[in-house]
Amino acid sequence: MRLDEFLYNLQFDTEKVRPPDWEVDWEDAPLPYKLYRDLPVLPLSLEVPLTLEGEPPPSEPDIRSFGHFLWYVFGLSQFSQFEQEKDIVQSFRRFAPSGGALYPNELYVYLKLENVPSGVYHYDAAHHRLILLREGNFDSYLAEALGNRCKISECFGTVFVSTMFWKNFYKYNNFSYRLQGLDAGVLMGQLLETAKRFGFSTGVFFQFLDKAINHLLGLVDLEESTYAVIPLSVNPVICGDSVGEVSVNELCRELPAIQCHHYMRSKRLKPYPLLIEMNEASMMETTKMIGSITTKDRKHSDGEMVKLVPVKPLLYDLAAISRKRFSPEMDFIFGKVSNAQLASLLKEATSSFEYQNDLDEQDHSEPRVSIYGCLYNIEGIQNGAYMYDEESHILRQLNAGDYRNKLQYGMTLDNVNLQIIPLCLHVAGDRNHYRSQLGYRGYRIQQMEAGMLVQRLLLTSSALGMGGHPLLGFDVNVCDEIYRNDEITSLIQLPIGHYQSRAWLKGSLQS
Structure with a gap:
């Protein structure tokens, strides 16, 4: 199936993107969260405030308040149990909804806070903690991957929203590609609203050198890929100007590759070549590809x-x-x-x-x-x-x-x-x-x-x-x-x- 036809069917003829004989292997379902193994752990405070009103946000964030921020964005907030077709259905819920409660997205953060090792972490939602993936200062690397359009050195942190393809492909087949973008957006909507309550300024970058960011996070492109990069600061975040020309290959050579082992429960993964092909076709190989969108004026109705x-x-x-x-x-x-x-x-x-x-x-x-x-x-x-x-x-x-x-x-x-x-x-x-x-x-x-x-x-x-x-x-x-x-x-x-x-x-x- 050509990619243009695939996108058309995703929007206008959805029955064509899923095989008619597709059967969901419920017993081999993946976990709704990613679990890393054998890596340094940074516990976060479990004393999460019951309200986000009334208290002025700190002038400088610390790991305690940042942990509270992460929990309100994507932490496990509720356990539910109800009867469906004579079966008892149990699930962990978060404040941001997700199609089928499968949560195909993951959160990573690049942090520079006092009393915390600077580096790249994964937010372990299941245990409300951070997992250290790569220690060090990566301001220059990240800024270049964004086309030098943001002063990363002035930001205390950066959030990366990724998608793990299998986490909802196992149920929805190729239709999961549409869901993955929507789910990422719902999560980002919750993140931006929560950031306002904590006094954090944000900027959303949809355009970046994908493979360079995945390389920084230690992601395998065939399994998971970054969809958005969101710097955090106590000062206004700027999202424009300098672009220059930086290629993925030259930037990736600046950092050694890391291999981090994780667990997601599924043993019988089925191939998803269309999702991989769409992800590859969407990637940016050089910062020269970065641009802006000119929107057309909408045609307004002559009606009432x-x-x-x-x-x-x-x-x-x-x-x-x-x-x-x-x-x-x-x-x-x-x-x-x-x-x-x-x-x-x-x-x-x-x-x-x-x-x-x-x-x-x-x-x-x-x-x-x-x-x-x-x-x-x-x-x-x-x-x-x-x-x-x-x-x-x-x-x-x-x-x-x-x-x-x-x-x-x-x-x-x-x-x-x-x-x-x-x-x-x-x-x-x-x-x-x-x-x-x-x-x-x-x-x-x-x-x-x-x-x-x-x-x-x-x-x-x-x-x-x-x-x-x-x-x-x-x-x-x-x-x-x-x-x-x-x-x-x-x-x-x-x-x-x-x-x-x-x-x-x-x-x-x-x-």
């Missing part, structure tokens, strides 16, 4: 414009809201949504989505991912399909009518009853995934940005007393037809509404 009520920024405790966040699935119930609630949801999610990154042009005006939605029974708003214009804080009507039945028929699984959902939102983006500007790398970047916006929507809906359930099991063509836009496509579906508590046993893993 609905002005949303002015709203103030929501004030909430991220710790409490993260614990409360819930994906209702079949637990949605009827409930009215007011104009003010809808306005707060859209305004808060899009305003908090603004972040420093290495894609934006200085004079950019249009976001790369946007919120569309089919609304039903919203106070003061006609039923119909809309696009949210965040700059003007208005809804632009694209089609009038009730689209619940059409959306329900477009779902591949009947795991959500859209008849009782007031908000069925879609995060949408460029139909061609910025191929002309970023090549095949554009697809995974777009998925990550969609995931980041989804996490903002989930956190905000939780703060408003509602729940959201991200879905990929839907017919994209049906949604694109509803919104009548041949340049934009729906990347993920997000029903949002009121819900009832589920009958399950769950317990916090927080001290």
Whole structure:
């Protein structure tokens, strides 16, 4: 299968990316976290604060506060147990959701803190600790891998978000490629929101010398690869200017290779050549390939414009809201949504989505991912399909009518009853995934940005007393037809509404 055809099918014809006879080997499932063996361990404080409000962040971070930061980003936060088809299902959950709770992503950090050996670590989520992979100062190496667009020497740390291909390929086959980018983005959305509470400035780098970063972390390209690099500082992080020309080969020669043994439980790994081929085709071999994205002005509808009520920024405790966040699935119930609630949801999610990154042009005006939605029974708003214009804080009507039945028929699984959902939102983006500007790398970047916006929507809906359930099991063509836009496509579906508590046993893993 050609890569262009693969990406098309991932988006518009998903049945073609999974073999019809694919059987999941549940008994050989990998662990949802990576475990390193026989390496130095740096324990992190288990006395994680119950709230992230009220206490001013430290002027200089220490290992204690940084450990708390990591736990709120990607630590194991909850153990749950519930009955499904007469079987008892048990799982460890984190504050960021993941498709099938498989968590294909891993976190690595390059740290320079007092009383801690400087070097590269893996965050061991299972034991809430750091595993030292490579000791030393790597400021110059990392800066060059980023095209010298960030003053790494002024950052106390850098986070690397990677993807382990097998961790959800074993269940979803090639469709996992779409999930991996979205999952990485949801994790990054949680990271950026958490960083604000700890007083950390961030910058997101989507473009870097992949093999050089993987070499630094000791990753095997055929198993795992870095998707994003996020420097952390107490001062503003800059993501631009100098690029120069540095090649992967010359940079990798500056550091010896490391081989770190890890355990993930699976014994019978099946090949995933398309994922490897996509990853290879997306890699950057030289910093000369780094660029920016010029976004087109969106075509606005001539339909009715609905002005949303002015709203103030929501004030909430991220710790409490993260614990409360819930994906209702079949637990949605009827409930009215007011104009003010809808306005707060859209305004808060899009305003908090603004972040420093290495894609934006200085004079950019249009976001790369946007919120569309089919609304039903919203106070003061006609039923119909809309696009949210965040700059003007208005809804632009694209089609009038009730689209619940059409959306329900477009779902591949009947795991959500859209008849009782007031908000069925879609995060949408460029139909061609910025191929002309970023090549095949554009697809995974777009998925990550969609995931980041989804996490903002989930956190905000939780703060408003509602729940959201991200879905990929839907017919994209049906949604694109509803919104009548041949340049934009729906990347993920997000029903949002009121819900009832589920009958399950769950317990916090927080001290």
